[in-house]
Amino acid sequence: MGTSSSKTPNDRKFTKTHEWVKIEGNIAIVGISDHAQHALGDITFVELPSIGKQVKKAQSCATIESVKAASDIYAPISGEIIESNNALETHPEKINADPFEQAWLFKIKNINPSESADLLDADAYDEFAKSE
């Protein structure tokens, strides 16, 4: 619980607010980093965006709560929500266990992939997370 230490994958980009975004064709998959889940501790609640919601890069679109605090999740890229990982609503602890694969948060369509150009790659993110 809260102790996983997955290696930061280099098939995706990262925000300074600790979300990751993986672009597969026209779809962006979004989650939070291992560093973020570790800092939050045991995650107890998630509120995910509803399907069809328009999200804007850097705007809050979901909430994650741990025992101690509530944190906003910011969209790493603009577009429209096409799917949320509803299994997390009853098992939010999956975010602690597997933040990079099983516990993705939501998927976005109608994206402009160039919007992710200014996000961090894995090495730059690790460096940034370490300095925080």
Add this chain to the structure above:
Amino acid sequence: MNKTILYDSHIALNAKMAPFGGFEMPIQYEGIFAEHFATREKVTIFDTCHMGEFTMDGPNALKDLEKVLSCPVSSMKIGQCRYGFFCNENGGVIDDQITYRFGENEFFIVVNASTQDNDFDWVESHISSDTLLKNISKETGKIDIQGPLSVKLMNKLLKNPITGLKYYHWMHNIYNDVPVIVSRTGYTGEIGFEIYIDSNWTKNFWDDCLNCGAQPAGLGARDTLRLEMGFPLYGHELDMYRNAAESGFSKSIAVSKSFIGSTAVLNSEKQKDVLCGILLDGRRAARSHDKILNKSASEIGIVTSGSYSPSCETAIALGYVNKQFGTIGEKVLIDNGKSQLPGTIVELPFYKKSTARKNISEFI
């Protein structure tokens, strides 16, 4: 920022540290859930060296303590401990504490970390000139050993068996030739002990507990555990401005004596609210200062503590609710500014399988 004598041990255990009550304290080691369940199911140790300890003795010590404490003191037998409040003249709570009766006119008082200096000055200003009040916090280490396996652990580490120790009683004991005080008290709802030990020996005792399989637990788990039991935390459920009687701890408020603040505490006109437990329908936590609304969305109270409850698997909260609405079964909404969380006022404790008061022989 103060550090407890165990500070280096917490750093070595890779604890997440944060300030609490003027001390740099461990919030969690492995994780709040893991430490919470280790306390409910096995045994954990908490560094509570930040808390304050006073001794009080002299020919008028009993009489003086009756005056400054809300709970009855004369009825305590030597060997007993009792929970009670220091109140101000307005009936508010200066601090909550546990008094240990060491002798006819000899007492040991355990208070909160952040309030200890103020408590000391306040008590000292109200006692007789021949009553000696001493703050022994610096030379006294304190560790809480909590959970069903705590009985075996204590029997292993201490010279004299603790098997006869009853709930809210204390005894003298010996650890490695060092005299210690052990009480069957705690803040988790599980059977457990608090040990008071020379600060030079505190780290030895802590390490011995770890070597015997106890898991270290931080203030994060301490908070979820106490909240599931409905135990108050000073600064949240209790403060200078909230009438002590509103907390509902009627056993800790004597009606047949006069103590500082008793006129205000016992004045029912000053008791407008009642402390309630609220079981929320979902996992999202209510937080301190959220508003409590009734069915028709009128404000009826305020949340004082809230968290997801690992044992109840839903969110729980404590809060003060207007007496008229503070009844078991009342449906409420908690307004956190963004959304309204539905819940129900329930009987405390939230967690029903507490072992704290069970017969100690079940755990040997």
